[in-house]
Amino acid sequence: MSKVAVAFSGVLAGMCWLGNAPAQETPAEPQEQIIAYEEALALVIQNSYELQLADEDVRDARRRVTRAKRQYHPRLKVQGTMRGDLLEVDEWSREENFGAGMVLDWAPFRNGELLRENTASRVGLTVATLERRQAALDLEHDFLKLYYDILNATDEVELSRLKRDLEERRLKALEQEFEQDRATETDVLKQKGVFFEADAAWRRNRQSLQLKLIELEERTGQDDLVGVEDVDRTIEPANEFSADDCVAAAQGARIALLTAREQVRLADLAVKYAKLKRLPSVYFFTDSDYRLTQELGREEFELRAGVSVSYPLYDAGDVRATIDDAKAAAVRARIKQSQIRLNVEKEIRESYWAYMNMLRLLTSTREREQVFEDAFKKAVVLQERGAMNEIEFAAAEIRYCESRQRIRTLELDVLFARASLVKAMGVRALGEIAPPEARAELGPPARKETQ
Secondary structure (H helix, E strand, O other): OOHHHHHHHHHHHHHHOOOOOOOOOOOOOHHHHEEOHHHHHHHHHHHOHHHHHHHHHHHHHHHHHHHHHHOOOOEEEEEEEEEOOOOOHHHHHHHOEEEEEEEEEEEEEOOOHHHHHHHHHHHHHHHHHHHHHHHHHHHHHHHHHHHHHHHHHHHHHHHHHHHHHHHHHHHHHHHHHHHOOOOOHHHHHHHHHHHHHHHHHHHHHHHHHHHHHHHHHHHHOOOOOOEEOOOOOOOOOOOOOOHHHHHHHHOOOOHHHHHHHHHHHHHHHHHHHHHHHHOOEEEEEEEEEEEEEOOOOEEEEEEEEEEEEEOOOOOOOHHHHHHHHHHHHHHHHHHHHHHHHHHHHHHHHHHHHHHHHHHHHHHHHHHHHHHHHHHHHHHHHHHHOOOOOHHHHHHHHHHHHHHHHHHHHHHHHHHHHHHHHHHHHOOOOHHHOOOHHHHHHHOOOHHHHHO
C-alpha cells in the first residue's frame, strides 16, 4: 500500500469516520456505555407503558369473549324460603313454613342478543390484537427516529469539534503573527469572533446530543449512555416495485384497514341480529321446592319444569328503531372504511415517493461529493511533500468531513424513509411486496375500489 493510501486511510478512520464518536470527552470504559439498536429496542419494548396497556386491553378482550360464551350456559341456583302470617308475628314460631329448592334457568335464544354479544366480543378481541400490533409498530418507528437522530447528532458534535479546533489553530497563528507585526489587531479580533462562534456551535451540538441521550436512557432504563452503535447503512434498490404494488400489499397487512374491515363486518352482523328481535324469545326453566309446614306437621316436595315463549305483539316501534340504528351504524362503518382506505393510500404514495426521492438525492450527492474526496486525497499528498501546512490541511480535512456527513445523514434519511414506507404498508420488510403478476390477483388498488 502506498504512503498516500495509508495516510488517507488513517486520517479517514481516525478523524473523519463519524458515527461512533462519544458525546463526552474520553469517558471511562466507553464500550460498556454504548448500546446497539437491537438491544436498545428490546429494552424500549420491555419498558413501554403503551405496550403494557395494550397487552391489558388484549387480556380484557379475551375475558369478554369468555364471559360472552358463558351466556349460553344454563344457570343453577339454590334458594330457601321462610313464610309466616304478617298479622300474627308472635305466632311465627309455631306457624312458619320453611322451604328450600333448586332452580335451573336456560335461555339459549334471546332474539339474537347472545349472538350479538359473542360476535362483538370476538371482533373486540381481534381489534385489540391488531391495535397491540399497531402500538408496537408505532413504538419501533418512533424509537428508530430517535436512534437515527442520535447518530446524526454524534456526527454533528464531531464535525463541530473539528471546526472549533481549526478556528483555534487559526486564532493562535494570527496571534503569533500579530506579535510579529504581520497581522493587525482587527484580524485577531475577527478570528476570535469566528472561534467563539465555532465553540458555541460545538457546545450547542453537545447539549442537543446529551438531551437525546437522556431520552434514550429514560426509554431504555439504562444509565450513563454516551452513544450508540452505528447501523447497517446498506441501501437496497427500489426499482422492482411501484406505488401501486405498495398499495396492494397494504390491503391485507395494514392494521387500520384490517380494523375497519372488522368493524364493517360487526356492523353488518348487528343489522342481522337486530332483525332477530322480531322472532319470539324462548326460556326454559326447571326447579324443585321443598317445604316443611309445622302447623300441619308434614313435608311437601315439588319438581317443576317448563318453557316460556314470548312474542311482542306491539312494542311501540322499538324493534324497528333498533334495526334502523343498526343499519345507520353499518353505513357509517362503510364510510369510515372508505375514508381510512383513501388516507392509507395517500400515506403510502407519499411515503413511496419520499423514499424514491431520497434515493435519487443520495445517488446524486454521492456523485457530487466525489470532488471533495479527490481534493482531500490531493491534500494528503501535498502534506506529505511539505507543500501544505497544518491549517490548510485541516481545512481540507473539514471540507471532506462535511461531505461525508452529508452523505451519512442522507443514508439515514433514506433508511428512515424506507422504514416509514414499510410502516405505512403494514408489512415487516419491502421484500413482502407482491410482484405485478401477484398484484393482479389481489384486485385493483384502493382508489379504484372507492370509485
